[in-house]
Amino acid sequence: MSAPRGAYQHIDHGFEPVFDERSRVLVLGSFPSVLSRANDFYYGNPQNRFWRVAAACLGEPVPATIAEKRWMLLAHGIALWDVIASCDIVGSSDASIRNVRPADIGRVTGVAPIERVVCNGAAAGRLYRRHLEPITGLPATMLPSTSPANAAWSLDRLIGRWSQELG
Structure with missing residues (x-):
């Protein structure tokens, strides 16, 4: 993989996790x-297939607004967050991530009875194993990324694999 182009910026996550006391699966x-x-809000790039995949797995229409996205997840016992609270990054490049401060996962696990952790892509899986799995004690299932950069996985193929965990 080539080095990312552009300047590193230190970025804080910027928005809250989605969860409540009924959340059983943490994505x-x-x-x-x-x-x-x-x-x-999460997966704001319209080319990212996360919301289409999740909606198909959950038997819901694809949500358009943040409120609809929150409702869909919470109605199905799904929490959503990211592994990293802040880091140095170039643009959106997971490959460039360094100087990681992990998310305070206890904010979610202290309230929600999380039974299963699912990571959206290899980078999230590696970061979870390194920074958060020792805290939660829950192994994660690493699913193929819904990112448009993961062109090897068609929408239908993503839905098939993700439905094994969310459906």
Whole structure:
């Protein structure tokens, strides 16, 4: 993998996790993309397939607003957050992430009876294993990334694999 282009910036996550006392599955990404940070919510890049995949797995229409996205997740016992609270990063490049401060996972696990952790992509899985699994004691299932950069996985193939964990 080539070195990321551009300047490193130290970025704080910027928005809250989605969870409540009924959340049983925790879906973790690595860190919000530039578009997600601009939109103040998860998977803000319209090319990212997360919301289409989740909706298909849960038998719901694809949510359009942040309120609809929150409702869909919470109605199905799903919490959503990222492994990283802050880091140095170039743009949206997971490969560039350094100087990681992990999320305070106890904010979620102290309230929600999380039974299963699912990571959206390899970077989230590696970061979870290194920084958060020792705290939670819960192994994670690493699923293929819904990022548009993961062109090897079609939407239908992603839905098939993700439905094994969310469906």
